[in-house]
Amino acid sequence: MRCSRSLATTRNRLLTALATGALVLSVAAAAPATAADSSATKCADPSGTVKIGASYFGGVGKAYADIGGDDSLTPADQAVIDNYKAGVDALNASGGLAGCEVELVTFNFRATSPDYHQESQKECAAFTQDEKVVAVFGAAYETQAGFDCYAKAKTPFFTTGGKYAPTCADLKKYAGYIYLASSVASCRFSSFVGMWDKAGLFPKDAKVGILAIEDGSGQGTYVAEKVYGPALKKLGIPFQTFSYPAPINTPDFANTNAAMGPAILKFKNEGVNVVLFTPAGPTGPAAFMPQAANQSFFPAYGLDTADGLAISAALGANAVKQGVGISWAIADLPLAAQQTLPANPAITGCAAWSAPSQATLTGSSPYCDYLNLLKSGFANASKADAASLKKGIDALGTSFDSSITYGGATKFGKNVFGGASMAQMLEFDPTTKAWKLASAKQAAVTIP
Secondary structure: OOOOOOHHHHHHHHHHHHHHOOHHHOOOOOOOOOOOOHHHOOOOOOOOEEEEEEEEEEOHHHHHHHOOOOOOOOOOHHHHHHHHHHHHHHHHHOOOEOOEEEEEEEEEEEOOOOOHHHHHHHHHHHHHHHOOOOOEEEOOOOOHHHHHHHHHOOOOEEEOOOOOOOOHHHHHHOOOOEEOOOOOOHHHHHHHHHHHHHOOOOOOOOOEEEEEEEOOOOHHHHHHHHHHHHHHHHOOOOEEEEEEEOOOOOOOHHHHHHHHHHHHHHHHHOOOOEEEEOOOOOHHHHHHHHHHHHOOOOOEEEEEHHHOHHHHHHHHHHHOOOEEEEEOOHHHOOHHHHOOOOOOHHHHHHHOOOOOOOOOOOOOOHHHHHHHHHHHHOOOOOOOOHHHHHHHHHOOOOOOOOOOOHHHOEOOOOOOOOOEOEEEEEEEEOOOOEEEEOOHHHOEEEOO
């Protein structure tokens, strides 16, 4: 296939894909928490084993290297699989799940797939029909098609929300089958506008432009108009929304990039001086920020973990003069800053055996939280099924320590959508081109 686009454009596309999939896997798998040991429970399955699934974003590193990029922070597919296996070994050493030995099944969600909707459905079919796993960890580019499939198959799916962040309506409709273990559902974003305001993001003459991704679910418009919109109106801040298409495969990022030209022109002409994004990983920032800088457009940016803060900084560092980030994930900070944070029991347990990462605090991993939640959720269960898992997770309340969030803060329970419950305010430092912890008065805040 003839390449007609610049290396920089291709790099942006691949880095965007990396941020929503492969980089989240660059950390080592984490050890399950030491909840009640289920080894004394007899396995309900006659085989004595249960299967769990884990998907990975395959081939991204090679694709990036093939165009001359530095893939040093991108783990090889086999390294990701080895980490997955190490986590399951630790899980089995602590008693498995509901008295059963755990067998790992993996799926290569191809970064170069021509259609992520189809790839999501293939992944779901492989796990739910072919292997009949009891739960799935997805950290690739699953779309709404995958979420619908897992819920229909009544198979719990733990997502990072990289490509499609489930709405609260999704999580309520599919309760017990879709989990945002250490993340925040989009309806909870209504508090973010107030947080950005207190952190000084909006000037007195603020005019906000919201870039809303459209992936067929309507979530982008929903967050812009029904979540951010009312909060901005309360502050008397005018806003406008510009919608752009979501990519359904890696080459399709060209269409996303192209859509940003008109957005930049519109925002410049109408005096927009603050830009927000709806949840979609760093897809929006990666496409918008560099192009805006090339056109000498430097608005203040309001971002959050759902925008892929680390990759957004890497791609848009030269474009950001002022940025305020709402972070609920330790990995949003540079590694040196991560290492200064107090380690909670989940991180300490993982770091006791997991391999160091070049990008993330050792022991902090979404895969860790997946295993920990399975262990904790099935701690008192006599059977490893979806109903038992939901009952166990609902009962956790605030007793579950996440390896992802600051201080391990989480909150579970009936109609609690997304486990993350504490955010750290970050400021973008144009000098170091990285995020840093904000001043003490803006530091830790609770996410309703």
